Amino acid sequence: MPERESVSRAPRRRSERARTAVLDATAALIEEVPYARLTVEAIAARAGVGKQTIYRWWPSRGAVVFDALLERSGGGDAALPDTGDLRADLSSFLRASAREMTAPSTDAFLRAVTVEILQDEAVALQYRQRLLTPQRAAVRQRLATAYDAGLLRDDVDLDVLVECLVGPVAGRWLLGSGALDDAYADAVVDVALRGAIR
C-alpha cells in the first residue's frame, strides 16, 4: 500500500512542480522581456519543461499568463477597510490601487494580461469571473454599507459608482494621460462621491 501510494502520488508531485516552474518562469519573463517576445517556447525553456507540457494544461499563452497573475494576486478580493469614514476608505483604496498599478512589476503584468484580454475572449471571461468580479464586489460592499446607512442617494446605482471610481484610474494607467498619484485618486473620489452622496 505505501508503495502504491507513492507511485500514484509521484506524477502529481511532478506535475505540481512543473506547474509552479511554468508560472514562475512566466512571471520572471514578463518583467524581463517585451511581451511580444514572450512565447510559449520561451516559457518552456525558462521553466525547463517541454512545450507540450505547457499545452497539456493551458490552451494558450494568455491562459498561462492569466494563471500567473492569479497566483500572484492571491485572488484580489480583499475587503475594503471600514473606518466609518467612506471618503477616507475609498481614498485609501484608490490611492493603493494607483500605487500598485504603477509599480513596475505590476505594470508589466497588467499590460500582458490586458493584451490577452483584448485578443482572447476566453482570457477576458476568466479575468471577469475570477479577478474583476471579486475585486469590484469588495468595493461595492463598502459602498453598500454606506447606502444602507442612508448616506447615498436612493437612486444611485452602486455598480456604476464602482466604475466611476476605478474607471478613471484604470484609464489613466492604460493611456498614460497623467500622473497616477494620491492627488488624482482623491480628486476622482471627490467627484464620484459628491455625485452619489445624499
Next chain:
Amino acid sequence: MPERESVSRAPRRRSERARTAVLDATAALIEEVPYARLTVEAIAARAGVGKQTIYRWWPSRGAVVFDALLERSGGGDAALPDTGDLRADLSSFLRASAREMTAPSTDAFLRAVTVEILQDEAVALQYRQRLLTPQRAAVRQRLATAYDAGLLRDDVDLDVLVECLVGPVAGRWLLGSGALDDAYADAVVDVALRGAIR
C-alpha cells in the same frame, strides 16, 4: 520644364498610392483576421507592395495601425454641441462614444491600437498627442463653457472631470463588464456631473 515636373512628381504619386494601399489593407485586415495574425508581411501582401516599402515609411506594425486609425477617425477632435444644456450635451456625446466603441469595425480597430499602446511607447505617445489630447480638449471645452458660466464648483479640476466621464465608458469597453448602452452613459454623466455641479 513640364517634363521635369512630371518626372519629379511620379514617385510622389506612386508613394501616395502605396501609402493609401497599405492603410486600406491594414483597415481591411483588422476587421478580417485576429490581430495576432496581422503581420507586416500580411499587410504588404494585401496591399500589393513589398515589406520593405512598409518599413521605409513606418518603423513598426503599430505605427501603420495607428496611421490607419488616424486616417479613419479624421483627427477625432470635433467640438461637442452646445445647446445650453450641459447634461444633455454630455449625454449625447457619451452615448455616441459608447455606440461607436461597440460598433464591430471600431471595436476591432480600438482593440488593435490598444494592444499596440500597451506594448509600444512610441505608439502610445502618438496616440496621446494626435488623438487623445484633441478628443479630450473637445470635451474639456464644453465643460469650460459651463465653468465660465458659473455652473460648476470653483474647485473642480476639468481634466479630472473629463476622465470621470470617459474613463468608466472606456473601462467597460475594455473589460466587457456590462452593457455599453444609453442608460449606462447617462448614469455616468449623472454621477460625474452631480459631483461637479455647484
